[in-house]
Amino acid sequence: MARVHASAVVDPGAELDDDVEVGPFAVIGAGVRIAAGTRILAHATVEGPTTLGRGNVVHPHATIGGPPQDKKYRGEPTTLEIGDGNTFRECVTVNRGTIQDTGVTRIGDDNWVMAYVHIAHDCRIGSHTILANTTNLGGHVELGDYVILGGCTQVHQFCKVGAHAMTGTGTILLHDVPPYVLATGNPSAPHGLNTEGLKRRGFEAETIALLKRAYRTLYRSELSLQHARERLEAELLELTAHEAASQAALPATALTAAESLRLLTGFLARVERGIVR
Secondary structure, X not given: OXXXXXXXXXXXXXXXXXXXXXOOOOEEOOOEEEOOOOEXXXXXXXXXXXXXXXXXXXXXXXXXEEOOOOOOOOOOOOEEEEOOOOEEOOOOEEEOOOOOOOXXXXXXXXXXXXXXXXXXXXXXXXXXXXXXXXXXXXXOOEEOOOOEEOOOOEXXXXXXXXXXXXXXXXXXXXXXXXXXXXXEXXXXXXXXXXHHHHHHOOOOHHHHHHHHHHHHHHHOOOXXXXXXXXXXXXXXXXXXXXXXXXXXXXXXXXXXXXXXXXXXXXXXXXXXXXXXX
């Protein structure tokens, strides 16, 4: 049975699995579904329709699943879907989607969302990300797995940040950040690869060297984005044949050289706002 404090307010239309904890003065709205092991701490609010997976923690004064801050919103039943093992610290706000997009805001697993972060409507957040204090994501933003956004990073709506990318404190993102890239500043600019992050996740030295060459192609070759993509895609074709043999020896969190390059070229093929330069 869920453990609900006597001062908490839980709507009859909410569904709470066994071992869910709801703290003092917390509010759980209609259409909320919370899986086992999730803790909603004192004064937190979860509005629906929202689904929270297993083992999440929502800290005091966070508001999860609120309506989108979009003047076009007219009360449509849009949703928020959150996976397992996420932490939402104090005063975090996460909004549901809008019908102008897919109607869903999605957050994956094992994300660490620090105090006063805002995740706007229709965002798509991968897994294992870290969003430092006072970071703000505009609507329709996409973050890949293992992204780290430094404190007070501001991300313009519709921007994409590729997997394993990182920003410095106070970064303003007006364009997409390719996977693996370290970006910082206002306006943001690239400053090499997130090399330390790749090492910590088990990327081999050979793969990191490959990504450094790809970075030089993208940023230092004076090629247009289209021509840089074509050169990287040609290199990918040469690497693909070795992918299966390389995979077996790598940690689960790492990628082979071909997979790493494919992640970059696939991201570049989806760029619509341009990339940080």
